Amino acid sequence: MKINGIGSSATQSYISLGSHSEHADIALVNQPFTVFAIVANNSGPGPIMGHNDNNTINAGWLFDLSSGSGMRLRAEHASANFTVSVAIPLGSLYNSPMAALCFSCDGSHTATAGTAAAYYNGVPLSAPLSYTAGSGITGSDAAQTLYIGGNQPGMSGSASLTSAVEMLAVWRRQLTPGEVQSLSRDRLQLFRRRSQLRTIGVLPASSTTRSRRLVIAVF
Numbered sequence: 001m002k003i004n005g006i007g008s009s010a011t012q013s014y015i016s017l018g019s020h021s022e023h024a025d026i027a028l029v030n031q032p033f034t035v036f037a038i039v040a041n042n043s044g045p046g047p048i049m050g051h052n053d054n055n056t057i058n059a060g061w062l063f064d065l066s067s068g069s070g071m072r073l074r075a076e077h078a079s080a081n082f083t084v085s086v087a088i089p090l091g092s093l094y095n096s097p098m099a100a101l102c103f104s105c106d107g108s109h110t111a112t113a114g115t116a117a118a119y120y121n122g123v124p125l126s127a128p129l130s131y132t133a134g135s136g137i138t139g140s141d142a143a144q145t146l147y148i149g150g151n152q153p154g155m156s157g158s159a160s161l162t163s164a165v166e167m168l169a170v171w172r173r174q175l176t177p178g179e180v181q182s183l184s185r186d187r188l189q190l191f192r193r194r195s196q197l198r199t200i201g202v203l204p205a206s207s208t209t210r211s212r213r214l215v216i217a218v219f
Helices: 090-095 177-185 187-192
Strands: 033-044 046-050 061-066 070-075 082-086 099-105 116-120 130-132 162-171 199-203 214-218
Touching: 033 046, 033 177, 046 162, 070 099, 070 116, 082 116, 099 177, 116 177, 162 187, 177 187
Parallel strands: 162 214
Antiparallel strands: 033 099, 033 162, 046 061, 061 070, 070 082, 082 130, 099 116, 199 214
């Protein structure tokens, strides 16, 4: 699915999947989770996906690309958001036809090294991960909308992703390095694990934008 990035937060392009219990509360404290995305022809930073409400009720998360910090994952807390980021080879990403991006976290939301792992095309990134520990309460995001390619409409300073996104998947556990590598090489294996799927959706390609189909899976 092609996401046409628009700089204005009031008119940014995004896909809204609404709220649903199947993809709620993925990033709570003590809830291990993994986010995985196949991003093609990327030409600029922006949100990939998330239940992000800009700390309105201190619940939610965001997986994005940042021009300043590379690949980033954030979980909302009342006092300080848990954030983990890592530099990625942006030139390689933005000029490659396809890239597999992945973060996995143990759910502790601390700044301790090793509590999260980042992968680029199935390979653990050797660059040090930068952490900010989460502090303060964090609540349920069950009522929040899951957005792809943008933040909640109207958020100050939020840009849209400019990219073609082919696949998104979320697990309520940490994938092992071997699993991430295998998935990056053979993403179609998701369809061979139907018994493990909680939710799957396929948005059709657009004939007007000649975009790819977008597959969304929650495990």
